[in-house]
Amino acid sequence: MPPVLDIDQIVKKFGNFTAVDNVSFQVEDGKFFSILGPSGCGKTTLLRIISGFLEPSSGSLRIRGEDMAGIAPNRRPVNLVFQNLALFPMMNVAENIAFGLKRQRCPAREIESRTDAMLERVGLTGYGPKDIAQLSGGQKQRVAIARALVVNPSILLLDEPLGALDLKLREQMKIELKKLQREVGTTFIYITHDQSEALVMSDTVAVMNDGCFEQIDTPRNLYESPASSFVAGFVGEANIFSAFVESQDPELIVRTSTGLVMRATAMQQMEGRECSLFIRPESIILMPDDNLEDLNRFELVVEAILFDGSNTKILAMQGDSEITVALPQNQQFAHIAVGDHINAGVHVDGCKCYSGEMS
Amino acid sequence: MKSKVSSGLFIFLTPVLLWLLLLIVIPHIELLLMSLQGESDLGEPIWTLSNYTAFFTESIYWYTFVRTAVYALLVTVLTFAVTFPVAFYITKVVPVRLSGFLTILLLVPFWVSELVRVYGWMILLRESGVINHFLLQLGLINQPVEMLYNDISMIMGLVYTSMLFMVVPLISSLEGMDDSMIEAAHDLGASKFVIFFKIVIPYAAPGITSGSIVVFMLALGNYLTPNLMGGKNSLWFTEQIYNEFIASFNWNQGAAFGFLLLLLSSCIIWIGLKLGRQQLGKALS
Ligand SMILES: Nc1ncnc2c1ncn2[C@@H]1O[C@H](COP(=O)(O)OP(=O)(O)OP(=O)(O)O)[C@@H](O)[C@H]1O
Ligand SMILES: [Mg+2]
Numbered sequence: 091m092p093p094v095l096d097i098d099q100i101v102k103k104f105g106n107f108t109a110v111d112n113v114s115f116q117v118e119d120g121k122f123f124s125i126l127g128p129s130g131c132g133k134t135t136l137l138r139i140i141s142g143f144l145e146p147s148s149g150s151l152r153i154r155g156e157d158m159a160g161i162a163p164n165r166r167p168v169n170l171v172f173q174n175l176a177l178f179p180m181m182n183v184a185e186n187i188a189f190g191l192k193r194q195r196c197p198a199r200e201i202e203s204r205t206d207a208m209l210e211r212v213g214l215t216g217y218g219p220k221d222i223a224q225l226s227g228g229q230k231q232r233v234a235i236a237r238a239l240v241v242n243p244s245i246l247l248l249d250e251p252l253g254a255l256d257l258k259l260r261e262q263m264k265i266e267l268k269k270l271q272r273e274v275g276t277t278f279i280y281i282t283h284d285q286s287e288a289l290v291m292s293d294t295v296a297v298m299n300d301g302c303f304e305q306i307d308t309p310r311n312l313y314e315s316p317a318s319s320f321v322a323g324f325v326g327e328a329n330i331f332s333a334f335v336e337s338q339d340p341e342l343i344v345r346t347s348t349g350l351v352m353r354a355t356a357m358q359q360m361e362g363r364e365c366s367l368f369i370r371p372e373s374i375i376l377m378p379d380d381n382l383e384d385l386n387r388f389e390l391v392v393e394a395i396l397f398d399g400s401n402t403k404i405l406a407m408q409g410d411s412e413i414t415v416a417l418p419q420n421q422q423f424a425h426i427a428v429g430d431h432i433n434a435g436v437h438v439d440g441c442k443c444y445s446g447e448m449s
Numbered sequence: 450m451k452s453k454v455s456s457g458l459f460i461f462l463t464p465v466l467l468w469l470l471l472l473i474v475i476p477h478i479e480l481l482l483m484s485l486q487g488e489s490d491l492g493e494p495i496w497t498l499s500n501y502t503a504f505f506t507e508s509i510y511w512y513t514f515v516r517t518a519v520y521a522l523l524v525t526v527l528t529f530a531v532t533f534p535v536a537f538y539i540t541k542v543v544p545v546r547l548s549g550f551l552t553i554l555l556l557v558p559f560w561v562s563e564l565v566r567v568y569g570w571m572i573l574l575r576e577s578g579v580i581n582h583f584l585l586q587l588g589l590i591n592q593p594v595e596m597l598y599n600d601i602s603m604i605m606g607l608v609y610t611s612m613l614f615m616v617v618p619l620i621s622s623l624e625g626m627d628d629s630m631i632e633a634a635h636d637l638g639a640s641k642f643v644i645f646f647k648i649v650i651p652y653a654a655p656g657i658t659s660g661s662i663v664v665f666m667l668a669l670g671n672y673l674t675p676n677l678m679g680g681k682n683s684l685w686f687t688e689q690i691y692n693e694f695i696a697s698f699n700w701n702q703g704a705a706f707g708f709l710l711l712l713l714s715s716c717i718i719w720i721g722l723k724l725g726r727q728q729l730g731k732a733l734s
Contacts (some may be wrong), residue, residue: 176633180651189647193638225587231556241637 092155092276094119094244100149102135109135110146111301117245117279117294122271124280124288125297128324133281134173135209136298137247140279141170153244163192169238173249175230177222182281183209183233184218190241208240211270222371228259235270252287264290277381285325289313297321319444323369329369329413332447335360344443348411352386354441371403373440374377376423377433385435390415392430406432413419476524477711484704500705510689510706518713519684521668524607528664529657530613531608536619541562541628552620559613567677570606571597574678598680606678608669614667615660622656623649658727662718669714688712 093116102110109132118121125133130392136146140151142163151158153167169190178186184205191201209215212232217225225233231251238246251267252260269289271278282288288295289309296306297320305317316322333347338360344367346350354367378385390406390413402417404426414433417423425431487497504510535555539548540657558566573579581593596602609651634644650657675685690710693703722729 143632143636153580163632163636164640170636172629172633176629177631178634178648178652180654188636188641189634193643237637349489404559406684 093117094154096152098150100146108301113303120275122278122291123294124292124295125298126288126295129283131298132301134249135333137249137281141168141247142166167244169243169246171234171238171248171251175234176397179222183220187237187240204240208236210384212236227255248280250282292445327371331367333365335363335365349409350411352441353438355439355441355446357442361445366444368442369436371414372416374434374436378435384438387435390432390434392428480704480707483701484708486701501727502703513684513686513689516684521665524668525661525665527608528611531613532616536616536623540620540623563610567674603675603679603683606674610674611664614663618656618660622653626652668716
């Protein structure tokens with residue numbers, strides 16, 4: 091069976107500017123696929139190519155094995171949830187949801203039952219006769235998703251649908267969306283610049299930068315072994331140092347510009363002496379056991395404690411290098427105070443080194 | 450607290466109420482009284498309905514009345530048909546920075562008074578006018594053709610003078626429409642035709658309603674354009690009123706006609722609002 095979406099070497103140029111640069115990927119049926127990237131990297135452009143609002147400059151796009159070149163948006167089996175929702179204000183909730191079904195000339199009775207079932211699915215039972223203006227932000231969000239989902243698309247495209255919501259609601263909608271996707275089994279392609287949204291919900295995440303895909307992987311792999319310095323910096327938190335290679339044989343040793351010397355793991359072929367070093371806050375071990383091996387050991391001076399419940403960190407100095415360290419959940423280090431000197435260590439695997447200077 | 454609010458409201462409403470009372474209500478009461486008066490055979494003023502019965506018995510009055518109403522409706526529809534594509538083009542097709550410029554370009558002719566604009570049309574259309582001149586030069590016609598003083602030229606003139614009042618509300622209502630709404634409808638399987646009738650028109654409905662009301666009332670009450678461009682055959686009801694007041698000096702009859710015209714426009718607008726499921730307050734806000 092062919093993948094539900096097969097994109098091959100898509101390029102999109104606006105004049106001289108290349109917004110999407112030779113992107114290829116496949117999405118398996120029923121998966122939650124996210125495209126994660128900073129603002130302006132070409133996510134919306136790519137999504138509009140998939141939905142048919144833009145023609146690619148070159149490359150091919152297949153949905154369920156069928157070439158989509160020259161097929162208008164209203165004839166493609168994909169539906170889009172717009173960045174700004176684009177609900178129809180002159181229709182009520184039920185009419186909004188029924189709009190796509192009416193275009194398919196469904197019988198009135200079927201439209202009604204499917205609309206009701208969809209409203210129930212998104213938790214808006216009984217909201218059918220309400221006006222769009224009467225809904226809250228989260229409810230509008232659900233109507234927009236229901237409107238696109240009710241026509242049973244092969245792929246549902248979502249363009250930063252949670253962007254306009256406040257933090258609490260966003261957290262809640264994240265979980266709901268994931269649940270909804272699992273229940274309906276539709277393939278979701280989800281665009282976001284928020285790494286936590288992508289990591290929490292997705293089966294697969296593609297990290298996009300400057301029109302290119304840097305890495306396509308599971309959230310765990312993306313976090314644990316980023317393929318490029320961009321991915322390492324963009325996904326999750328990290329202490330980032332620009333550094334120089336001191337020696338490569340038998341193992342990689344780097345010296346940061348702030349004077350820290352570390353044994354590190356090369357994540358790619360090292361070219362030239364310049365490199366960048368990434369250390370995640372949680373991979374730094376406070377007061378490590380003396381017999382742990384392959385550890386870079388150093389002493390930290392606590393500068394500040396950044397209390398944030400389960401996400402509390404300390405900001406510490408090692409010579410001239412500022413390092414953020416995540417505190418373990420147990421209260422083991424609750425006694426630490428500003429100005430304390432603590433031994434710390436980080437495993438060689440936790441020091442990831444990428445060739446070239448930080449961008 | 451409550452009385453405070455209402456006294457504040459009163460202060461703001463006073464000028465409006467005064468304006469309404471002095472300029473609209475009092476003259477109309479006067480007009481109503483006048484329309485119900487007549488002269489007895491002896492020349493003495495009496496109360497009578499004869500001014501109204503005259504309207505219903507004299508077929509030329511009837512004919513002019515209905516003709517004016519139908520043509521005013523036609524003008525409204527034509528004005529909408531002409532201006533809607535223009536408004537849509539300005540707001541949705543051209544780049545944003547051009548649309549302001551185009552709007553101003555559209556408004557420029559309306560800085561000139563209606564009289565001058567109508568004369569402009571007459572210079573173009575009359576027997577010795579510009580168009581005839583060119584057609585003769587090109588040898589397409591041998592004899593100058595009179596293009597003025599017929600229903601078509603009159604309707605055209607009325608559409609032209611009304612355009613501004615339709616295009617401005619249309620532009621302002623279409624401007625508020627998010628382009629992604631059109632795309633969303635397209636994405637959900639709607640054809641261009643469906644998008645136009647199910648999304649664009651309903652969205653612009655308040656603008657269409659207010660534009661149509663204004664254009665209809667202006668066309669119905671217009672005197673200048675039918676008179677100048679329609680000539681003797683124009684048979685516009687306002688001319689009938691003018692004749693009664695000025696030519697026949699029969700103010701009582703004129704007042705009755707004026708009242709009938711007011712009733713007519715109110716009725717047609719009410720029916721229009723009902724058919725379009727629009728509310729007057731909403732459309733004009
Ligand atoms: N019609 C267009 N003409 C010219 N340039 C365009 C056009 N549409 C998009 N671009 C450019 O392409 C780039 C990518 O735009 P795109 O909207 O895809 O970004 P995005 O990743 O969706 O960003 P965001 O997260 O802010 O929505 C931007 O630099 C933008 O300026
Ligand atoms: Mg975007």
